[in-house]
Structures are given as C-alpha cells and as structure tokens.
Amino acid sequence: MIVARKLTKQADDKFILRGIDLEINKGETVAILGPNGAGKSTLLKVLATLIKPTSGLVSIKGLEMKKSQHEIRKLLGYLPHSSFLYDHFTPLENLVFYGAAYGMDHIEEKAVSLISSVGLSFFLNEPVKNFSRGMVQRVAIARAIIHDPEVLLLDEPHTGLDQGAADTLNSVILTMKEKGTTTLMVTHDFKQAAEICERAVVIKNGKLIANFCLNGKDVNFLHSKYTELVEGGAS
Amino acid sequence: MSGFFKNAFLIAKKDLYSELRTRQVLGTMIIFSGLVILVFSFAFDPAQNTTKAVIPGVIWVIIVFSGILGLNRSFISEQRNDTMQALLISPMDPSSIYFGKLLANFTMILIVELVSVPFLFLLFDFHSIGSVGYFLLVLFLGSFGFISIGTFLAALAANSKSSEMLLPLLLFPVTSPILIGAVQATKIILSNIEKLPDAVAWMQLIGAYDVIFFVLCLILVEYVMEV
Amino acid sequence: MEACAEKEKVPVFFERKSSLEKALFIGAAAGLLISFYLIFIWSPIEKTMGLVQKIFYIHVASASTAFIAFFIVFVFSLLFIIKRKRIFDTYAKVSAEIGLVLTTIVLTTGPIWAKSSWNTWWAWEPRLTTTLILWFIYMAYFMIRQMDGVWEKKARLAAVFGMIGFIDVPIVFFSIRWWQSKFHPIVFGAGPSQQGGGVDERMLVTLLVTIFAVLLLYGYLLLKGVALEGMKITLNHRKEKIRERLIQ
Numbered sequence: 001m002i003v004a005r006k007l008t009k010q011a012d013d014k015f016i017l018r019g020i021d022l023e024i025n026k027g028e029t030v031a032i033l034g035p036n037g038a039g040k041s042t043l044l045k046v047l048a049t050l051i052k053p054t055s056g057l058v059s060i061k062g063l064e065m066k067k068s069q070h071e072i073r074k075l076l077g078y079l080p081h082s083s084f085l086y087d088h089f090t091p092l093e094n095l096v097f098y099g100a101a102y103g104m105d106h107i108e109e110k111a112v113s114l115i116s117s118v119g120l121s122f123f124l125n126e127p128v129k130n131f132s133r134g135m136v137q138r139v140a141i142a143r144a145i146i147h148d149p150e151v152l153l154l155d156e157p158h159t160g161l162d163q164g165a166a167d168t169l170n171s172v173i174l175t176m177k178e179k180g181t182t183t184l185m186v187t188h189d190f191k192q193a194a195e196i197c198e199r200a201v202v203i204k205n206g207k208l209i210a211n212f213c214l215n216g217k218d219v220n221f222l223h224s225k226y227t228e229l230v231e232g233g234a235s
Numbered sequence: 236m237s238g239f240f241k242n243a244f245l246i247a248k249k250d251l252y253s254e255l256r257t258r259q260v261l262g263t264m265i266i267f268s269g270l271v272i273l274v275f276s277f278a279f280d281p282a283q284n285t286t287k288a289v290i291p292g293v294i295w296v297i298i299v300f301s302g303i304l305g306l307n308r309s310f311i312s313e314q315r316n317d318t319m320q321a322l323l324i325s326p327m328d329p330s331s332i333y334f335g336k337l338l339a340n341f342t343m344i345l346i347v348e349l350v351s352v353p354f355l356f357l358l359f360d361f362h363s364i365g366s367v368g369y370f371l372l373v374l375f376l377g378s379f380g381f382i383s384i385g386t387f388l389a390a391l392a393a394n395s396k397s398s399e400m401l402l403p404l405l406l407f408p409v410t411s412p413i414l415i416g417a418v419q420a421t422k423i424i425l426s427n428i429e430k431l432p433d434a435v436a437w438m439q440l441i442g443a444y445d446v447i448f449f450v451l452c453l454i455l456v457e458y459v460m461e462v
Numbered sequence: 463m464e465a466c467a468e469k470e471k472v473p474v475f476f477e478r479k480s481s482l483e484k485a486l487f488i489g490a491a492a493g494l495l496i497s498f499y500l501i502f503i504w505s506p507i508e509k510t511m512g513l514v515q516k517i518f519y520i521h522v523a524s525a526s527t528a529f530i531a532f533f534i535v536f537v538f539s540l541l542f543i544i545k546r547k548r549i550f551d552t553y554a555k556v557s558a559e560i561g562l563v564l565t566t567i568v569l570t571t572g573p574i575w576a577k578s579s580w581n582t583w584w585a586w587e588p589r590l591t592t593t594l595i596l597w598f599i600y601m602a603y604f605m606i607r608q609m610d611g612v613w614e615k616k617a618r619l620a621a622v623f624g625m626i627g628f629i630d631v632p633i634v635f636f637s638i639r640w641w642q643s644k645f646h647p648i649v650f651g652a653g654p655s656q657q658g659g660g661v662d663e664r665m666l667v668t669l670l671v672t673i674f675a676v677l678l679l680y681g682y683l684l685l686k687g688v689a690l691e692g693m694k695i696t697l698n699h700r701k702e703k704i705r706e707r708l709i710q
Contacts, residue, residue, distance in 0.1 A: 011612045011614075012612045012613055012698070012702075013698055013699050013701075013702035013703075014702060045462075048324055049324055050320055050323065050324050050462050051462050052461070070326055073324060073325060073326045074326050076324070078324055080317070080320070082316045082317035082320075083316045084316055084317060084318055084320065084321035085316050085318070086249075086253060086316070086318060087315060087316065088253060088256045088257050089253070089256070093252075097245070097249050098321070098325070100245050101242065101245060101322070101325045101326070101327055102325060102326060103238070103326065143321075384626075387626075388623075391606070391619055391622065391623065394609060394611065394615060394619055395606075395609045395610075396609075396610065401602075401605055401606070401609075404598075404601070404602045404605055405602045405605070405606070405623065407598070408595045408598035408599045408602060408627075408630075409599060409626060409627065409630050411595050411634055411637070411638075412630070412633045412634050412636075412637035415637045415638065415641050416637055419641060436640075437640075440633075440636070440637060440640070443633075444633055447629070447633070448626075451625075451626065451629065455622050455625070455626070458543055458618055458621075458622050459618075459619065459622055461615075461618065
C-alpha cells in the first residue's frame with residue numbers, strides 16, 4: 001500500500017531522513033517508534049504530502065507521489081499534533097467544511113454520525129474553542145477520517161488523552177481497520193502500540209534500524225526490544 | 236475547472252462565515268477607515284474648498300490601509316491549529332485556495348468601501364460625482380488589482396514570523412501602478428468629467444495590470460504555499 | 463555510514479579563481495580607468511550645466527547596469543523555480559545585491575544632476591521615480607531573504623518575488639510616465655522636436671565606454687559574490703558535518 005524508497009530529507013545542511021526504505025501492506029497497522037528528533041514526524045509529513053522529500057520515491061496504492069499528488073491526497077487521512085480545526089467553528093461546521101474540501105457527498109449526515117461515534121453528540125453545535133484537549137482530539141480524529149481515507153497517518157494520537165478518549169481512538173482505528181484501512185502511527189505510548197499495532201518500525205537518526213512483528217507480543221516485549229535497539233548503542 | 240471554482244467558493248464561504256462569527260476583521264477595517272477620514276479632516280481643513288482636490292487620494296488611502304489590515308489576517312488566521320497545512324494536504328489546488336481567499340478579501344474591502352466612501356463624501360460635504368457608474372467601475376478595478384496581488388503577497392509574507400510588518404513593504408511598491416492609475420482616474424471622474432477618455436485610459440491600464448498579475452499569481456501561488 | 467556518500471555533494475562553485483573571473487577583473491579595472499579618463503579629461507564640458515554634467519555618465523551607466531542586474535535576477539529566479547538548484551538562487555541573490563547598490567548610486571547621483579539641471583533636488587520624473595520604486599521592491603526582496611527558516615523556503619519565496627517585481631517594473635515605468643512626463647530630457651535620438659537630441663560625439667563615446675566598464679565590473683562582482691556565497695555554503699556544510707560527528 002505504502003512504498004518508500006531511499007527517502008531523504010534535508011533542511012539546510014541537516015539530514016533529517018537519511019534514506020528510509022519502508023513497505024507497508026494494505027490493512028496493516030504499523031507503529032513508528034524512535035527517540036525525539038529521529039525524524040518520525042518528518043517521515044509522516046512526507047507521506048502526508050505536506051513536505052517534499054529531498055530525494056527518493058514514495059508511492060501509495062501504486063500511485064507515484066510526484067505524479068498523482070491529487071489522487072493520493074484523497075486517500076490520506078492525516079492527524080498531526082495540531083488539531084487542524086477552526087476554533088470558532090463547531091465540530092459539525094469543521095467536519096462539513098473539510099468534507100466539502102475532499103469533495104464528499106452527504107457530508108452533513110456523515111459528520112453527525114462521526115461526531116457521535118467519537119462521543120461528542122451533545123457538543124455538536126458548541127464552538128471548538130471551548131473544548132478541552134481530549135475533546136479537541138476527538139474532533140480532530142473525526143476530521144482526519146471524514147473522507148473515509150484508505151491510509152491513516154497518526155502523529156502521537158494518544159498524547160494527552162484520558163483513558164476514555166484513548167479507547168475511543170483505538171476503537172476508531174480498529175473499525176477503520178476492519179474496512180481495510182492501513183494505519184501508520186508515530187507514538188511514544190508502548191502500551192497503545194502493543195495493543196493495536198501488528199508491526200513496529202524503529203527510526204533513529206533518520207534511518208530505519210528495526211522492523212519487527214508485534215502480533216501477540218505484550219508491552220514488556222516491545223519495551224525491552226526498544227530499549228535494546230535505541231539505547232543499546234547500535235547506530 | 237468546475238472543481239476550481241467550487242473549492243474557491245468553499246474557501247471564500249468559510250472565510251466570510253468565519254468573519255461573520257468572530258466579527259474581528261471587518262469591524263476593525265471599517266473603524267480604521269473612519270479614523271483615517273478623521274485624521275484627514277485634521278490634516279486638510281474640510282471647510283476649505285481646495286480640500287476637495289485631495290478626496291480621490293483619501294479614498295485610495297482608506298482602501299489601501301484598511302485593505303492591508305484584512306490581508307494580514309487572511310493567512311495569519313490559518314496559522315492557528317495549522318489549518319493552512321490542512322488546506323494544503325487536501326485535494327484542493329493551491330490556486331483555488333488563493334482564489335477563494337481573494338474572493339473573501341475582495342468582498343470585505345467592497346463592504347468597507349460601501350460604508351466609508353459615502354461617509355467620506357458626507358463628512359467632507361462632497362456631492363458632485365461626475366459619473367457614478369465610472370466611479371464604481373474604477374473602485375472595482377482598483378480594489379480587485381490591489382486585493383489580488385495583496386492576497387498573493389500575504390500568502391508569501393505569512394511564511395515570515397513578522398508578516399504584519401513585511402506585507403506593506405512588499406505590497407506598496409508592487410502596487411504603485413494601481414495606486415497612481417486609480418487616483419488619477421478617480422480624480423478625473425470626480426471633478427473633471429469632461430476628460431473622461433483619460434480616465435478610461437487609466438482604467439485600461441489598471442485593467443491590464445489586474446489581468447497580468449491575477450494570472451501570474453494563479454500560476455505562481457503554488458510555489459508560495461509549499462511548506 | 464552510507465549517508466556519507468550523499469553528503470559529499472558539496473555544491474562546488476568557484477573553488478579557485480577562474481580565468482573568466484580574472485579576465486573580468488582586468489577588463490573592469492582597465493575599463494573604469496579609461497572611462498574616468500574619458501569622463502574627466504577627454505570629453506568636453508557641457509555648456510549649460512558645466513562640470514556637474516559629468517555625473518551623468520556614472521548615473522546612466524549605473525542605471526542601465528542595475529536594470530540588467532535585475533533582469534538577471536529574474537532569469538535566475540525563473541531557473542530556480544524550475545530546477546531548484548541552489549546555484550541559481552545564489553546568482554539571483556548576488557545579482558540583486560549588486561543591482562541594489564547600483565540603484566542606490568543612481569538615486570544619489572540623480573538628485574545631484576537634478577539640482578543643477580532642473581534646480582530641484584528631486585523631481586517626480588518617470589525614470590527617477592521608477593528607480594526609486596525599483597529600489598523599494600528589491601529592498602523588500604532582501605527582507606524576504608532575511609526571513610528565518612531553511613534556505614529552500616527563502617530561496618523559493620525570493621524567487622517568486624523577484625519575478626513579480628521585475629514584471630512590475632515596465633508597468634510602473636509606463637504608469638509614471640503617463641502620470642508626469644515633463645522633466646527628463648530626451649538626450650539621444652529623436653526628441654519630440656529634435657531639440658533635446660544633439661549630443662557631442664565624444665560624450666556619446668564616453669558614455670558607451672562607461673556603460674561597458676560598469677557592465678564588466680558587474681560581471682566581476684557577480685562571479686566574485688557567487689564564489690563568496692559558495693564558500694559560505696561550503697563552510698556551513700563542513701561545520702554541520704563536524705557538529706554531527708561530535709554528537710555521535
């Protein structure tokens with residue numbers, strides 16, 4: 001589904017990504033782990049078509065990014081740190097706007113059902129600016145999937161969420177997965193990663209240093225493996 | 236192509252609706268234009284007849300300065316929660332985003348003109364417009380050119396941390412042909428209507444500028460809106 | 463570290479003095495000396511303005527070279543937008559710098575000429591006013607370049623503005639000429655009444671030589687400036703490399 005070849009990104013003279021090769025199959029849920037400043041978010045931004053790679057190729061669903069950016073953008077749902085929401089709009093208005101931007105039909109009903117699925121049906125017409133961090137994140141999740149994306153790119157989605165919101169998020173990801181959505185998730189939260197991801201990749205210093213299965217493994221396995229990889233000094 | 240206009244209208248609708256909700260920018264622009272008129276009444280005695288000669292200039296000073304206020308907000312407002320990035324990764328073309336922003340800004344400046352120009356005429360006791368039709372036309376052409384290049388440069392300046400200071404420095408020299416042409420044409424239309432062919436020539440110049448820069452901005456805006 | 467191979471791609475500009483640079487240096491130096499001789503000794507003193515008229519040669523030569531410099535900015539901005547190579551951006555930047563200096567010379571010599579010619583320090587005359595606006599446009603160009611952020615962003619935005627600014631220039635000139643055209647003498651060629659024309663042949667030769675000399679100077683400065691920028695870039699590159707090694 002997602003193929004990246006020799007992806008590099010350079011900002012001034014600093015290398016942020018130094019040749020990433022990545023292949024992710026359709027329907028997989030993959031966690032991207034790594035220390036701060038390793039280039040995880042940058043990788044996600046490149047995949048989300050937000051920034052252009054310095055060199056290398058990306059193709060999503062067989063479409064090459066440089067050539068068919070427009071088609072690819074319709075397939076992607078991106079949830080970064082910032083919420084991408086208009087503060088003085090209500091959740092409904094936000095979702096309807098983004099739905100229209102993605103050229104969706106019947107947006108209104110879709111938006112209402114999405115908002116209730118993230119548990120905010122009572123706040124349908126309340127401006128987002130009055131919301132708490134957890135509530136904003138719920139709306140942001142709904143925004144990212146308003147256009148039924150085939151690929152979900154999540155950047156630390158669990159940060160700052162209470163248990164309830166985290167559960168909502170996980171159930172959204174799992175429902176999407178049942179529909180065949182591929183999910184890529186940058187995270188520091190090993191517990192959540194072990195819970196919902198099938199595979200994990202570790203990035204350090206702009207390079208992919210590990211790629212292993214998580215099926216049936218628990219948090220402790222992930223934790224010890226990660227510590228060994230990152231702090232074990234393998235560079 | 237229909238997608239282009241659909242997306243542009245979507246953005247324009249969103250911006251104007253957002254303005255309706257917050258009532259920040261338009262209110263500020265109108266109050267500011269009132270203040271400009273007030274300051275000019277101190278600078279040029281409204282009781283004197285010679286003051287009539289500066290009215291065309293005052294009109295365009297109002298448009299330019301209150302326009303800058305709106306243009307500044309146009310892209311800065313998209314920085315909160317990084318909504319600009321959300322627009323950029325959506326399937327909408329950068330040019331349609333630009334055109335949508337342009338439409339919203341243009342609507343706002345027309346509203347400001349609608350309020351402030353009659354107010355100016357009233358306060359300065361000015362009631363001899365040579366030709367209302369041509370006057371509206373020159374307002375339309377001049378404002379469109381100013382806003383179209385202004386929206387583009389606002390998108391450019393939004394990349395800077397001090398974009399509010401940068402935008403006027405970029406915008407004023409580049410729009411000088413519009414300002415010269417619009418003031419000259421307005422002057423002729425308001426007080427010297429028998430020279431109408433000259434005013435028409437000026438309007439043609441503004442029209443040519445509008446077309447050239449509107450097309451240029453549509454082509455180049457893609458490079459301004461990259462992250 | 464396989465990434466190292468990637469990193470060796472240091473942009474090579476002019477590591478050593480190229481022969482073109484040397485030739486331009488000699489040409490510009492000789493040309494300027496000759497043109498000074500022509501201006502101050504050889505060419506006749508103008509009847510009505512006297513000695514002050516001599517500034518006219520520098521004024522016109524700077525103005526025309528500045529215009530060419532901005533044209534070069536436009537060309538390299540366009541090239542940068544298409545090819546995204548840093549070398550094009552460097553050329554555009556250096557050319558704009560030289561152009562700005564030359565424009566400043568035009569704007570200082572202009573009023574001196576104006577004072578003796580029209581008895582006023584500043585005239586809102588088309589060419590002078592256009593030059594002033596040009597100066598503001600390229601000052602703004604450098605404001606964009608002073609933004610913070612990675613060079614790619616600054617280069618891209620500056621390139622876009624460099625193109626917009628240059629395309630604007632003829633329209634600015636045209637609109638100002640329409641607005642007010644009562645001052646500037648039409649020195650060469652057919653004036654409206656053939657009266658403005660009529661310049662001494664020696665003056666014409668002097669002017670052409672001066673223009674040529676300033677052009678050579680521009681060429682030399684351009685190459686030198688690009689080489690300097692190249693060194694700066696290489697230096698930063700090496701610094702970053704060392705920094706990286708220290709961290710690992």
